[in-house]
Amino acid sequence: MNDNLIWKEEGRKIVFSCPIFSVGERYCRSPDDYLKTFSVLDASNWAIVIPVIETEKGREFVMVRQWRHGAQALSLEFPGGVFEKGEDPVTAAARELREETGYCAKTIDKLGEFNPNPAIMSNQVHFFLAKDLSLNTEQELDEDEYVEVVRIPWMEVLSGLGKAPYIHALMGTAMALYMGQNQKH
Numbered sequence: 001m002n003d004n005l006i007w008k009e010e011g012r013k014i015v016f017s018c019p020i021f022s023v024g025e026r027y028c029r030s031p032d033d034y035l036k037t038f039s040v041l042d043a044s045n046w047a048i049v050i051p052v053i054e055t056e057k058g059r060e061f062v063m064v065r066q067w068r069h070g071a072q073a074l075s076l077e078f079p080g081g082v083f084e085k086g087e088d089p090v091t092a093a094a095r096e097l098r099e100e101t102g103y104c105a106k107t108i109d110k111l112g113e114f115n116p117n118p119a120i121m122s123n124q125v126h127f128f129l130a131k132d133l134s135l136n137t138e139q140e141l142d143e144d145e146y147v148e149v150v151r152i153p154w155m156e157v158l159s160g161l162g163k164a165p166y167i168h169a170l171m172g173t174a175m176a177l178y179m180g181q182n183q184k185h
Helices: 089-101 154-161 168-180
Strands: 010-019 021-031 037-044 046-055 060-069 073-077 081-083 103-114 127-134 146-155
Touching: 010 037, 010 168, 046 089, 046 168, 060 089, 060 154, 081 089, 089 103, 089 127, 103 168, 127 168, 146 154, 154 168
Parallel strands: 046 127
Antiparallel strands: 010 021, 021 037, 046 060, 046 081, 060 073, 060 146, 103 127
């Protein structure tokens, strides 16, 4: 490790807070000993689940279509969401899968974790592969969630990334992890 690259935090304060994130100022000293202020978004960690179903037609993903306010567009993506306070990553993934789709998985394997944007965000996003699915329940959506569950052939998802309705950047990360785990398609 190169210590000449490390900044040392000397303080912080929250300058804005809302239900899904807060904006903080971090006061950090550079390797050359000058003090600078950085803005950081603090949010809870997230789980994203890739639910896989093997059918007579081939492999399909269970996905969700929902409105995304930042993009002002419908997005087709893997189920996922925010960890509840004190929740471990696997429990969060299983809960989000169940709540958004009604599916439960016998197997949930962690594929990896990333920081969504380490320049300005402090949280982590955890990616999971869910297999041996069964439709056990109805959706349990939050009051502001409107989600349509769809099953899409995996190759259609792969070829659609980067084009509407596959606009969520973290879906590309999820697919890269999936492809790395499942190289013999």
